[in-house]
Amino acid sequence: MHRILFLIALFSQPIAWGDQQPICINGLLDDWETVDSAATDPIGDSIDGPDFVALAVADDDHNLFLKIEASSSFDLSENNNLRLYLDTDLNASTGKSIGGIGAELEWRPGERSGTFFYAGNETFLYHTDITFRGQPTVTSHGFEISISRLATPDGQNPLFGGSSVRLFVQDDANGDRIPNAGSAVTYTFDVGAAPPIEKRSVPRKQIDELRMITHNVLNDRPFSNQWQDQFFRQWISVRPDILHLQEIYSHSTQETEALIETCLGGTWFSAGHNDCKTISRYPITGSWSIDGNLAVLIDTTASIGTPMLCINAHFPCCSNDEGRQEEADAVMAFVREAYQPGGALNLGDDVPVLIAGDLNLVGLARQLETLITGDIADNGWFGPDFLPDPDGSSLHNTVSRLTEQRMGYTWRSDNSWFWPGHLDYMIFSDSNLQRTHDFLLDTREMSLDELEGNDLQEQDSSSSDHLLFCVDFRQVCRADLDNNGDVGFDDLITLLTFWGPCQSECFGDLNNDGTIGFADLVELISSWGSCFQN
Template sequence: MSSISKNLYKILLLFTINLASQSAEITIDGVFNDWDSSLTTYTDTSESLNGIDILELQVTNDDEFLFIKIKSNIEFDLTDNLVSQQVRLFLDTDNDASTGYNIQNGYGSEVGIIFKELFAHYNVSPYAEIDFSDLKLRAAPTVTSNEFEIAIGRHQIPDGVNPLFTSSTIKILIKNDDNFDKIPNDGLTFSYTFDETPVTPYTPIDINKSNFSDIRLLAYNTLASGLDDPNRVDNFEQIIKAIAPDIIGLTECWDINAAQVKSLFDAWFPLGTANGWNTAKLGGLITVSRWEIIQQWTSLSRQFPVLIDLPSTYSKDILFTNAHLNCCDADDLRQEQADQYAAFILDAKSPGGLITLEENTPFMYSGDLNLVGYSQQLTTLKTGDIQNTSTYGLGAALDWDDTDLKEENCLQTDLRMGYTWRSDGQGFPPGKLDFIIFSDYTLTAQKSFVLQTEVMPIDRLWQYNLNALDTSIASDHFPVVTDFSINESLNSNQFNLANINISPNPVNSLVYIDLKIANNYQIQVINSIGNVLMTTSINSKSAVLNLESLPSGFYVVSIQNTEGQKISQKLIKK
């Protein structure tokens, strides 16, 4: 074969695939329903490999990030070796095979990301070893999966000198050096051209409650007893006052006691009640509640269930479990703790044993769960799939209707991201470590968010009386929030709200209550923080209340008959 023919053969062999590009609104949260088939997709040829086989690669972008999604045949941990792997991502960021590192024919790799080793090669002049934070790299999920989504900042200057992307077209290669799998294979290159079509801007989440009667849960890792640190406590005050929670699960409260935390909350949020805020502590866990904690259980490892006595405006009391599972490579301990909780809830749903709850009692579970290993731990917490059945019994569905519990997908208020932890100096990319899981048969999540003040524009900071560095100074975890309403239709003790008429609503002064059926009723008017402002008793089927003296705002009218059946109706005073 002549030299010309050989060169032509090499050119033909090095076949470049460049599919039509499309920008997209991608949220890095470990949920993949925003990745659809219309996005640029490369499917690998069928292969017979031992271990991890990368099957599919998808790519898209917005103005700020390059997004890459990979799919494999089995679950593995992107930044660990739970399943033997050496998965690496290579980017030819200037679309020039003659520059960078010759990783494969047709690729001059400027960036080589070694996920398991938590660093990247930056093959420019001069060469630099860079951190994931230099690439603004975000990835999800943090547990084992057969799908991962990755974001890389488009406007980064990783070494402080050389911009990351110098061409509108780039080439992408993924290799698993553990079994020599590649996508694309030798002889092929995969190119992607950034699409500059603007995507719909992210709509920031208003951190105020949408409904005053919702129960606001805050899960917050305070990083080494941060509430006891004079250099950080002011930042915590700003954050917690802006969020205004009702129930708070605090973790890493090793060196501060429950009474000290109560004093802080009583100073920050005076409730105007005789006892003020309620607190309880187990190990490094402190639970804070606007309402009385009437029972607590201390037998679970690093998990602290308590029963909270909600006011009569709510149909049920609520079971809340504050959790801080073991960290890092302690997968066996985390699984044991997940098994314990599943067994606890199954016990609570049946008579006898350690705990017996009234049927359809709402319950929720939150905290820094340190889920950085096997996904089974999260699966157990949601589904009741107990692994150590010899100790904890056979697992079963955990919710009252014998279905799975729901994991709330809390997103950042100002970013299309779902990470709850960030510590750039530790090497790991930001990740989701803090979770809120709940009974969606009894509760509805009305609003949820993760608060990171560093990414909020100044007008939003001013709106909530926050400072730009509040969350980064306070902790390496961000506050995670969900507002819940109780599904009132589940309360078997209620009489029918449809048969009661309260009008007018909104009201200036007199409000008329038509109860249809005569009975002995107690009627209360309660403000937004649960204080009873007015109580009256009647023995008839109608009543008139004079609310002229009350200030404008939201109230609840609570009505109870002689059988103990209750209903409540929201009321607006003009």
């Protein structure tokens, strides 16, 4: 439990002490639930731009973490005039004199740059100089960021030289500031340790699961002698059943299939459209183009008991929100028609759908909302909204992390103006498909033991600016009503408790016929035991 105590000391300065926290920078912000706000700010004191409402601070052995919340959504990486000031030596006479502190660091997230003030010198900074991380990559009411506690911004002098730091955030355009003018948060680093990071294994946990990856391979690089070995080592270590690849522009689908056969051996099937190529160990029974993206129906019956509809997408990048929204609308319209009776595919409710690929989701969060909820922006052209999971709910967005770090970026280019972000996605229907394991492979952030144990080399992930994103799936264990991984007496009791026609809740209606009866009981008993053995 994270404990932060607030004192009103001289000059009314908020002072915060904290336990080290297992914060994962992935944009979900759920790790902050036990972290109290170090400062709050009233709503309505901002004329234009972000109106700050809360600021929280935490740390671990490697990073200083901040969570910034506002009353309305904004983009952290551009179109703002935010300034983060850190006084890392608690000396108002050193660094940049501003707001009553002497700031060693001024970080300007909207400009994706900063300045380090040390001994009268000023050093211009990029994100790599302080290992800056921030998510989500799209517009949001709240953001979480991290700055390395081990940073030496000018290459010589440490950014953090003591056990405490004073800080505040302000908008240079509208004057809003948290905490308010004349105040700064003083945060003392904890001397304890955050819980250890649970390593995410690269090998499969269950041999019979369906392993899928999405990987933007950066301008046909796997076909280049300079980069091929790096890609092959990654793919061999992961051994996927289905690969959704993007940015294969100059090589055909057949050439890509042959490349995978050379790398992984065995028989493969393939489909492609534009730069999107899907290569599968399971037969591909149909393929369609969707506004530049690829849809495939794959016969995964041998693995998960049903076929599977997969969308391999590569949306426009950068500031093209309109183009991304149009393609997101088109993808969801295709999914809607695929499940309609008498439609082009006429898929049953037991057939999962998955949207994978480099979706380039930066800027407005509206496109992600469309892909998850089925809320189409241009209904006049792409038709009505719908709930895209066959059970009448939203799709599930897989938010993963690195194998040995609490970081959730999928794109990283250390020479870019932009800090690492979440651009690649695996979004799927969780009513008929169960995710069992996932990870992002960044070999530059793996220990020597893990690299050697998986026959990888440190720079393998630098073969592309996008990471290999891997997810394992299995058939939904419908009879596991308490979701504990096995079917047993607790599940039987739940089924018998709701016996008969479904009322407001219908736990145990395994065949979805509106009644819990003998057929459901038979299915539960036939599934008895561990879900991973059925």
